[in-house]
Amino acid sequence: xxxxxxxxxxxxxxxxxxxxxxxxxxxxxxxxxxxxxxxxxxxxxxxxxxxxxxxxxxxxxxxxxxxxxxxxxxxxxxxxxxxxxxxxxxxxxxxxxxxxxxxxxxxxxxxxxxxxxxxxxxxxxxxxxxxxxxxxxxxxxxxxxxxxxxxxxxxxxxxxxxxxxxxxxxxxxxxxxxxxxxxxxxxxxxxxxxxxxxxxxxxxxxxxxxxxxxxxxxxxxxxxxxxxxxxxxxxxxxxxxxxxxxxxxxxxxxxxxxxxxxxxxxxxxxxxxxxxxxxxxxxxxxxxxxxxxxxxxxxxxxxxxxxxxxxxxxxxxxxxxxxxxxxxxxxxxxxxxxxxxxxxxxxxxxxxxxxxxxxxxxx
Amino acid sequence: xxxxxxxxxxxxxxxxxxxxxxxxxxxxxxxxxxxxxxxxxxxxxxxxxxxxxxxxxxxxxxxxxxxxxxxxxxxxxxxxxxxxxxxxxxxxxxxxxxxxx
Numbered sequence: 001x002x003x004x005x006x007x008x009x010x011x012x013x014x015x016x017x018x019x020x021x022x023x024x025x026x027x028x029x030x031x032x033x034x035x036x037x038x039x040x041x042x043x044x045x046x047x048x049x050x051x052x053x054x055x056x057x058x059x060x061x062x063x064x065x066x067x068x069x070x071x072x073x074x075x076x077x078x079x080x081x082x083x084x085x086x087x088x089x090x091x092x093x094x095x096x097x098x099x100x101x102x103x104x105x106x107x108x109x110x111x112x113x114x115x116x117x118x119x120x121x122x123x124x125x126x127x128x129x130x131x132x133x134x135x136x137x138x139x140x141x142x143x144x145x146x147x148x149x150x151x152x153x154x155x156x157x158x159x160x161x162x163x164x165x166x167x168x169x170x171x172x173x174x175x176x177x178x179x180x181x182x183x184x185x186x187x188x189x190x191x192x193x194x195x196x197x198x199x200x201x202x203x204x205x206x207x208x209x210x211x212x213x214x215x216x217x218x219x220x221x222x223x224x225x226x227x228x229x230x231x232x233x234x235x236x237x238x239x240x241x242x243x244x245x246x247x248x249x250x251x252x253x254x255x256x257x258x259x260x261x262x263x264x265x266x267x268x269x270x271x272x273x274x275x276x277x278x279x280x281x282x283x284x285x286x287x288x289x290x291x292x293x294x295x296x297x298x299x300x301x302x303x304x305x306x307x308x309x310x311x312x313x314x315x316x317x318x319x320x321x322x323x324x325x326x327x328x329x330x331x332x333x334x335x336x337x338x339x340x341x342x343x344x345x346x347x348x349x350x351x352x353x354x355x356x357x358x359x360x361x362x363x
Numbered sequence: 364x365x366x367x368x369x370x371x372x373x374x375x376x377x378x379x380x381x382x383x384x385x386x387x388x389x390x391x392x393x394x395x396x397x398x399x400x401x402x403x404x405x406x407x408x409x410x411x412x413x414x415x416x417x418x419x420x421x422x423x424x425x426x427x428x429x430x431x432x433x434x435x436x437x438x439x440x441x442x443x444x445x446x447x448x449x450x451x452x453x454x455x456x457x458x459x460x461x462x463x464x
Contacts, residue, residue, distance in 0.1 A: 034426065036447070046371045060371070119427040129430075131407040131420025138424035138444075146399035147374035149364040173366045217418050218407045255427070 004030040004080070006316050007096060007109035009087050009258065012040020013302045014294025015115035016068040017309030018316070022113075023075035025314070025322040030107065031072075031079060032098065034086040038072075039065030040117060041137065042302060044144040046172070047165050050190075054337055055303035062144075064302070090114075090258040094289065111289050111316040114259055115309060118252035118273060118295035123157060125210040132219030136166040136249035143173045151245035155222050156180040158249030159204055161301075164193035166247060171200050178241050181208040181224055183231065190346075211238060213246065222246055254296045262287050271353025272298030278357050281335070282315035283308060291316050298357070300342075300350055307337045365403055382452040397443035397454055398424065398431055409433055409443060410457050433457050 008019045011033030019031040037043065045061025056064045072079060085100040096107045120135035122128070132151065134142075136158065139150045154175055156167045159182035167177045180197065185207050187194045194204060207227045214221040226237035253274035260266060264277040265286040276298050277285040284291050293312040294305035311334040318327050342350050366374060377393025384401060391400025398409065398421050408418040409431050421431035426445040435441040436453050439461020443454070 035445070062372075119425075120423055122422075129412070129417055129419065131409070131418055134421065135423050135428075138422060141424040142399060142402060143366060144372060146395060146403075147366045147369075147372070147376070148399050148403045149366055150402070151364070172370050174368070218420065 001095070001106045001108050004028055004107060004109045005320055006030070006111045006113060006313075007032060007107060008113045008115060008313075009090075009096075010040065010115035010117055010294070010296075011035070011038035011081075011083070012115060012117050012294060012305065013042055013064070013068065014117075014296075014305040014309035014312075015040070015113070016065075016072060017306045018113045018115060018291075018293050018313035019079060019309075020068065020071050020075065021310045021313030022317040022322075023072070023078035025317040027078065027317040027320055027322050029079045030082060030109065032082045032085050032087055032096075034084070036084045038069050038081065038083065042068075044137075044140045045165075045302070046144055046169055047193075049303055051303040051341055052337075055306055055341065057303075061302060064306075068306075087258060090262045090290075092263060110320060111291065112262075113283075113291040113293060113309075113312050113316055114296055115292070115294045115305075115312075116255040116258065116296045118254050118299050120248065121251045121253055123210065123248050123250050125213060127213040127215065128210075130213055130215045130219045131217065132215065132244050133213060133246045133248065136162050136247040139245070139247050140166050140169060143169060143175075149173055149175050150247075151243075152176060153178055153241075153243040154245040154247060155224075155241045155243045156247045156249060157210060158182055158247075158251075159184075159187045159189055159194070159206065160249060160251070161189035161193060163247070163249035164189040164197055166249065167197050167202055168193070168200070170247075171197075171202070175245075177202045178243055179203045179205055181205045181210075183207065183209045183227055185229075208239075209233065210246075219244055219246055252295060252299045254299060256296055259285065259290070259292070259296070262290055264290060267357050269298065269353045269356050271349045272300075272357070274299075276353075276357055278359055280359050280361065282318075282331075283312040284315065284319075289319075298350065298353055304338060304341045304350075307334050307341065310334055311338075364405070380448050380450050382448060382450070382454060384454045385456055391448045393448070395448045397433070397435065397441075397446050397448055397452070399444075400448050401443070401454075413460065432461075434461065 005028040042061040042065035089097040291312040293308040434455040
């Protein structure tokens with residue numbers, strides 16, 4: 001069985017940042033990614049990031065993925081990169097079982113940083129299983145990674161940041177977005193993104209939801225209707241859209257299976273997208289030696305995933321005897337960055353969610 | 364339906380790859396997944412649900428949801444949204460749940 005000091009599960013923004021930090025401090029790191037490339041969801045994000053320069057503001061996600069990989073290369077003597085590799089299990093004795101391109105193996109790390117991200121939620125309505133109804137992220141993957149259009153006419157469900165950004169990207173790819181609808185009475189995403197799609201002529205209908213999807217073998221038509229203040233549909237307000245694609249962008253839930261299996265204490269926190277692990281200020285879970293970073297710790301944005309990754313990488317390395325000199329200074333710097341990233345109105349919800357799962361001192 | 368012009372991204376398509384879907388010849392590019400190549404060729408229905416035989420396509424495109432399972436070169440339950448296209452691949456609509464050989 002192979003051993004390593006720190007195994008990082010997931011090669012997205014959180015995992016890459018964790019690996020960079022831990023390796024830069026001298027720890028031996030294995031970063032494990034199921035895709036054939038590192039970068040995670042950054043690889044399909046063509047929009048520019050907000051935040052400050054520490055989180056690559058005004059840089060496109062695709063470019064941040066490249067920058068993080070370049071940074072990781074600087075410490076390649078300390079890093080083993082496993083792509084096309086899926087972690088199958090995380091056992092109580094700390095052993096990871098792994099499949100790499102059809103081969104089965106085991107890895108025993110001294111510390112584990114779980115940065116597995118999140119998966120797209122679904123929405124219940126009649127015929128929601130018709131081909132042509134996709135997660136908004138799936139459509140982003142299809143367009144921005146593979147260069148394939150999802151269809152001709154799209155109805156976007158969800159006016160959060162992902163719904164707004166993917167709508168814009170659909171238009172950039174030459175696909176017509178008929179409307180964006182959201183069940184909430186207000187647009188959930190940033191006003192900057194909403195204004196951009198509105199300028200392109202895409203209507204945003206708040207307090208609307210899907211009533212019915214129609215189609216024989218794939219989607220042909222969607223009927224929506226309006227919701228009243230109690231979120232009850234109002235008969236007579238139906239509108240039809242002739243679309244071959246409907247994107248569902250109603251949030252993400254953390255991909256926390258490995259943490260459940262490892263026995264981490266989990267808490268249901270709607271503000272963070274679902275079940276997330278209890279953690280201390282160092283991003284360590286209730287199982288000693290298992291750290292978390294990014295969406296699996298609570299669904300947020302790539303910017304905060306990057307900082308959480310750095311924090312988890314730092315703390316995991318420190319627990320192995322690295323980073324003694326600057327530890328407290330670096331840690332405070334990352335906590336400060338997270339604090340400022342969470343300072344807007346969207347951040348209020350995150351902070352409320354985090355207050356339910358963050359334990360001061362040891363767990 | 365391939366994107367030919369894009370304001371930000373440039374798609375460097377690899378060499379053409381021939382494959383078969385339910386006996387019929389199709390073409391994709393190196394770097395495609397089976398699902399992206401089929402979708403570009405207009406194929407959205409990848410299988411059917413077990414009980415009600417309702418048509419199924421992909422949903423997540425990153426290997427999470429298992430809505431896109433097909434039989435590939437005789438192996439059932441392959442997630443075609445993440446399986447890379449290879450020359451001469453035999454992709455089939457899966458009948459039933461598949462068996463381990």
